[in-house]
Amino acid sequence: MAATWAFHALDFGSIDLPLDTYIPTLDLREPRRDGAPTDAELGHAIFSVVDQEGALLIRSDMREAADLSAFLSSIGHKPFSSYVGGTAIRSAPVADNVFKSTDLPPDVTIPLHQEMAYVAVIPDYISLFCSSAASQDQKTNLVGDMAKFTQTLPDWVFEKYRDRTARLRRFMPPRGIDHGMFRLRRCWNDMIGTSDRDEARAIAAERNWELRWTEDDFLEVLQEPFPFFRQHPVHGEIWCTQAFAYLPVIQSYLAKMDGRLDDWNRMQAAMVEAPETLDTAVLDDGSPLDDEDALFIHKRLEEQTFRIALREGDLLILDNILRSHGRSPFHGTRKIFVALGVRH
Numbered sequence: 001m002a003a004t005w006a007f008h009a010l011d012f013g014s015i016d017l018p019l020d021t022y023i024p025t026l027d028l029r030e031p032r033r034d035g036a037p038t039d040a041e042l043g044h045a046i047f048s049v050v051d052q053e054g055a056l057l058i059r060s061d062m063r064e065a066a067d068l069s070a071f072l073s074s075i076g077h078k079p080f081s082s083y084v085g086g087t088a089i090r091s092a093p094v095a096d097n098v099f100k101s102t103d104l105p106p107d108v109t110i111p112l113h114q115e116m117a118y119v120a121v122i123p124d125y126i127s128l129f130c131s132s133a134a135s136q137d138q139k140t141n142l143v144g145d146m147a148k149f150t151q152t153l154p155d156w157v158f159e160k161y162r163d164r165t166a167r168l169r170r171f172m173p174p175r176g177i178d179h180g181m182f183r184l185r186r187c188w189n190d191m192i193g194t195s196d197r198d199e200a201r202a203i204a205a206e207r208n209w210e211l212r213w214t215e216d217d218f219l220e221v222l223q224e225p226f227p228f229f230r231q232h233p234v235h236g237e238i239w240c241t242q243a244f245a246y247l248p249v250i251q252s253y254l255a256k257m258d259g260r261l262d263d264w265n266r267m268q269a270a271m272v273e274a275p276e277t278l279d280t281a282v283l284d285d286g287s288p289l290d291d292e293d294a295l296f297i298h299k300r301l302e303e304q305t306f307r308i309a310l311r312e313g314d315l316l317i318l319d320n321i322l323r324s325h326g327r328s329p330f331h332g333t334r335k336i337f338v339a340l341g342v343r344h
Contacts, residue, residue: 010037010045015057017306021145024049027059029313043075046317050125051234051343054145054322058315065095065337068129068315072097072339080123080340084193084203085223086116087170087246089186094337101128101336102327104184109254111245112144112301112324115340118168118242118281119207120224123340127317128325130310132335139307140334141316142326149304149324150229150239157239158229160293165225165284166243171277174217181266185279188219220276225284232321233343240321243281244294251279253298258329310336 013025026046037045049056062068079097083090089103104110116122134140172188175195189195192203197213204211210222230240244250248271255264270278281289307328310316318325320340 010042012049015308017143017308019145019148019304019306021148021306023055023057023143023308023316024053025057025059029059029061039074040076043077046075047125047343050317050319054147054319055143056317058317059311060313060315062129062313062315063131065098065129065131068127068337068339069095069098071315072127072341076344077125077127077339077341078344080342082193083116083340085119085191085207085209087118087168087186087191089184090190098129098337098339101338106330106334107258107260108184109258109329110142110327111250111254111298112142112305112326113242113245114146114240114324115320117230117240118223118226118246120226122230122240123320124343125317125341126320126325127315127339127341128310129316129337129339130312130314130335131337132333133310133312134330134334135332137309138328138330138332138334139309140328140330141308141310141336142305142324142328143308143316143318144301144304144306144324144326145322146238146240146324147232147235147322149301150237152300152304153239157293157297161228165227166241166281166289167225167284168221168223168243168246168279168281170221170223170246170279172219172221174219181263181270181277184263188221191221218277230321232319235322238321243289244297246279246281247289247291247294248275248278248280249291250294250298253295 014022015025016022046056062071090099091103093099115126172185172191173182175187175189192200194200208224212220228241229237232238248267252264252267255267
């Protein structure tokens, strides 16, 4: 790796992982020496590696969200425009263009996914910064190599889904309802970024969404079409979708795997008594996605998952098409910040 990525006296290394894969590394904890790269040169080197390899793990002395924001700005990181339409439960930015990674409870698995791969235009990069590490060196961060994953897919997946799109259909509570079956869902006010229905309709019209409110202020949203495969500028066609992740069959599978029996029981009851209240996705013609296909893709992703433990100060920058990410359940506390970016 160091010979391959020799930018301006920067010494890149790598960490080997299962499944014949690796992540390039760069240690920035030492003070800058004479002849060290400028901020612009450092940014060019970092994103060149990420574009080619899909990931870069930077060891740093940063500790807070503001440190991350300042560093990304210094190397020319261009923020992604908006998280409107996003599904993760996240509070307001904690620094310029920096968010907490998620407010989901620690008992929930977040399976491998590419960020926002349920909308038409997704971020090119996602940066995951560890401000406070999980205790006992828990390997809570999940990462997958989606180029290799795509190579493992059988022909029938390409034939069935290459030229299709899907749409995410969500049933969202109003702000303040975050218990029971809605404890893991974002309220519609935060998802759209407003509580004003007229403003929400205008935002929806710009994005080709369909909105329908219930009498008790819940919102059903049919979001814009998105593909199953996307083109990467270096590596070509890559599987890049979250169409299957929101199907009740997958959410039930995850609840059972995590031992979240209350969530599982609520899901089973809703599937029979009120399926319209469950999030799901449909094909572009409105037909349902196949549960067996969903389970096949999910289990194939599980086979391609590897786990890493981020330390305090670690910054993991991922190409959002080439590498997927997720989180395993954990004990104690951990603090991860996230920033989304676009390619120049």
